[in-house]
Amino acid sequence: MKQRGPPLARLTPNQGADPMTLLADSDEWRALRADADALANTTMRALFAEDPKRFARYSVEAAGLFLDYSKNKITDDVLDHLMALAGAAKLEAARQAMTSGQPINATEGRAVLHVALRDFAMRAYHVGGENVSPAVERERARMKAFADRVHAGVHKGFTGKPLTTVVNIGIGGSDLGPLMATEALRPYWIEGRRAHFVSNVDGQHLADTLSQVDPQTTLFIVASKTFTTQETMTNAQSARAWLLSKGAAMGVAESDVSRHFIALSTNEVAVTAFGIDAENMFRFWDWVGGRFSLWSAIGLSIALQVGFSNFERLLRGAHAMDEHFRTAPIRDNMPALMALVGVWNRNFMGCASHAVLPYDQHLHRLAAYLQQAEMESNGKRVTADGAAAPAATCPVIFGEPGTNGQHAFYQLLHQGTDLISADFIAPAFSHADLGDHHQKLLSNFLAQTEALMRGKTRAEAKDDLIAEGKPPQDVERLTPHKVFPGDRPTNSIVMERLTPETLGALIALYEHKIFCQGVLWGVNSFDQWGVELGKVLAKAILPELGAAGEDMALAEAHDASTNGLINRLNAIRAGNGKG
Ligand code: F6P
Secondary structure, rough: OOOOOOHHHOOOOOOOOHHHHHHHHOOHHHHHHHHHHHHHOOOOOHHHHHOOOHHHEEEEEEEOEEEEEOOOOOOOOHHHHHHHHHOOOOOHHHHHHHHHHOOEEEEOOOOOOOHHHHHOOOOOOOOOEEOHHHHHHHHHHHHHHHHHHOOOOOOOOOOOOOOOOOEEEEEEEHHHHHHHHHHHHHHHHOOOOOOOOOOOOHHOOOOHOOOHHHHEEEEEEOOOOOHHHHHHHHHHHHHHHHHHHOOOHHHHOHHHHHHEEEEEOOOOOHHHOOOOHHHHEEOOOOOOHHHHHHOOHHHHHHHHHHHHHHHHHHHEEEEEHHHHHHHHHHHHHHHHHHHHHHHHHHHOOOOOOEEEEEEEHOOOOOOHHHHHHHHHHHHEEEEEOOOOOOOOOOOEOOOOOOHHHOOHHHHHHHHHHOOOEEEEEEEOOOOOOOHHHHHHHHHHHHHHHHHHHOOEEEOOOOHHHHOOOOOHHHHHHHHHHHOOOOOOEEEEEEEEEEHHHHHOOOHHHHHHHHHHHHHHHHOOOOOOOHHHHHHHHHHHHHOOOOOOOOOOOOOOOOOOHHHHHHHHHHHHHHHOOOO
16 A cells, blocks of 8 residues: 655755744645655554565665664655655755864854764864864874773872772763763673763762772773863862872872873863863863763773773774765665654654663663753754744653563553654674573564554454453453554664674764754754753752751742742751751
């Protein structure tokens, strides 16, 4: 059954990339809306039944990853119209603008060149007329030399012991990427080394971590692009104080701080003001967005834990995906296809949430990482030129590793009232060679997308109950509960094994998907003004909060709720009861 939208001949591709027109009032958008209407009464089951080649036609392979997107409610017409949308949004030109160093992050006047960080071909990338590649290579060489010195035990702690433990202090992009990748590469950990990640300003996070480490053997990495972030600076100061007090009995001196603290930042002035020697600072640049920075100096904690050569393999894997993204036509381009199918699900199928479901325990922080990558990038309600976004933008991203999620929230995916799209990710081989665990894991991975696509009809549910021998009144009563509507859209991403290369490719796949979706929705994916207001208000509230046991004046400057909560917390902390 071929679903027909308006014929493409009537479309006017390249009518302009104005998102207002493109998203609300274009032939491309209307064609997709008509496709969605035409498909309303067609099931994915039927689409599979009528086309035995559906899997082959709606799948693509690149950089060690295989993407099956056939379990989305798409047809050739839908894809044609999505391609027309990409054409009207000038996606290819936008891709070129990014890789040529244009300041596409217009609200901050910055280029977006994380691809330059992993281009070992040393292609020239220009920012403001300057080729940044030599500086990238220089900094990478410094990182490697430092990692080698730490691994060889040449860079020692204050009692002469090697630094075998890393505590990375950072938040957001200066935490989530390195943490996620370090966990993902657990099989590559260097024996005897341990990496911890402290992000939350909640002192319990730092205290819990410090209780597990030895000051003599711990290297603190203060990771902050701006070196002004409250959480990171507070944690770094407290860690510094801890080193000096804990190490006092062992003879630590102020001057030893420089052995135990290094910085990853773009802000040399703030780093040296903090007391870290510029020699112990590893630089990156304002054209590296925080959430795209794990490939830069921000990845040093990864390199220290898995070795520099494995860190390089990660970068090379990402580069392989970059090359695919840069050169493949949009119709065969994995990140672009994922982005376009995502737009189809978000804007035409009505998916307001999107689940990331890795069937690999080592990817247990992937969803958290992508929450920042996707939602901080595309969670925008105005387009790049400041107009109200005429269509819905980024869905809510959430997820957990399979099979844990199956026993938690998949109920809602299968039978909830909202339609939720999902990415299922699995390696063919596990690093753990344990009996038939991996076949069991894979059988769940496969069964879930099949179930989400096929569902179970009323007649099938009824037949099952009858076959189970249920009495007629129970069959009637239970049937509605046993129906699965199906038609839940999913992508499946498979790879041979989770290695540094495939992990790099996977992350780059999502980065480019995010970029493409930003172009299609017309938003600036590279700023994050939405995090500012809360930061400013927290600064204002801080002096209104007392220390434990301190009596404070009643707060009056805010709304009744905020005043009331400040007063209640102050009263509890002062030991005065309710406040
Ligand atoms: O609060 C948002 C944010 O600016 C993120 O975009 C960034 O990754 C994080 O804070 C940390 O920033 P920094 O690396 O400058 O400390």
